[in-house]
Amino acid sequence: MQILGFEGAYVAGILIVVFAFIALLAVILFAVLVTAGVISVLIFRKTRRVFIPRATLFVISLLEAPIRHLMWFFKRDDKIVDQMLVQIRNSLYSEAYRKTVYSKRAIFLPQCLRSPNCPAKLTPEGIKCVECGQCGIGEVKKIAESLRYLFFVVPGGSFVKRMVKKYNPEAILGVGCPMEVKEGTAMMASVGLPVQGVTLLKDGCVDTRVNVKELLERIRLGESKKEVDLEEVEKVSKKWVEKEPAVFVKIKK
Numbered sequence: 001m002q003i004l005g006f007e008g009a010y011v012a013g014i015l016i017v018v019f020a021f022i023a024l025l026a027v028i029l030f031a032v033l034v035t036a037g038v039i040s041v042l043i044f045r046k047t048r049r050v051f052i053p054r055a056t057l058f059v060i061s062l063l064e065a066p067i068r069h070l071m072w073f074f075k076r077d078d079k080i081v082d083q084m085l086v087q088i089r090n091s092l093y094s095e096a097y098r099k100t101v102y103s104k105r106a107i108f109l110p111q112c113l114r115s116p117n118c119p120a121k122l123t124p125e126g127i128k129c130v131e132c133g134q135c136g137i138g139e140v141k142k143i144a145e146s147l148r149y150l151f152f153v154v155p156g157g158s159f160v161k162r163m164v165k166k167y168n169p170e171a172i173l174g175v176g177c178p179m180e181v182k183e184g185t186a187m188m189a190s191v192g193l194p195v196q197g198v199t200l201l202k203d204g205c206v207d208t209r210v211n212v213k214e215l216l217e218r219i220r221l222g223e224s225k226k227e228v229d230l231e232e233v234e235k236v237s238k239k240w241v242e243k244e245p246a247v248f249v250k251i252k253k
Helices: 002-047 053-062 064-073 079-099 137-146 157-167 178-190 212-219 230-237
Strands: 105-110 150-154 171-176 195-202
Touching: 002 053, 002 064, 002 079, 053 064, 053 079, 064 079, 079 171, 079 178, 079 195, 105 137, 105 157, 137 150, 137 212, 137 230, 150 157, 157 178, 171 178, 171 212, 178 195, 195 212, 212 230
Parallel strands: 105 150, 105 171, 171 195
Antiparallel strands: none
16 A cells, blocks of 8 residues: 555656646747747837738737736837737738639728718618718718729727628628727638728827828729829828828829
């Protein structure tokens, strides 16, 4: 019995050592991945470049919470994490999105882009733009619908889900604050839809701003690779009262 007891204690000791070793490896791996994720975010923040996008998307999506906490600890804006994830998905899905015909695409704009004096009413399919000219949404609507996009101005993510279920688009272009676009593109990508996202330049619930040039470039992504018309960008940008440098593009005469 004493021999069995000794052997049992020996085995238990070995198991404890093995488990402790595995736990140590797990902690080291966790620390390495989090550090790699933070470094990737900081590189993106400075250069807007992403290396090994699929692996980076996996690591940051898996360890998003601790990476955000470290960004807060070092007093860095954690919105950059959302912007990075959006850009990675834009890159990964751009080719499939480009190959999807315009008539099978849907675009979703947030209602916060409209004028505070917007006369449009909420309907079961979102805000129905009446092209009053008080903001740039009407101009974007004309461009998108001329290409046969499904066009929606929505007050929230539930409308997006409902319209996708109703109309079954084959590709999605979404605009919104960084976190909303990150979550929306992840949700659409998870069901196999090619996605593109454009994050707002100015957050808030009212009278926000978007990079018009980037938005029109993504709307026109197609096999023809048509370049965006800067005159068109200027025309749309002028509809928003506040002309931020990244939104309003001055055309040189």
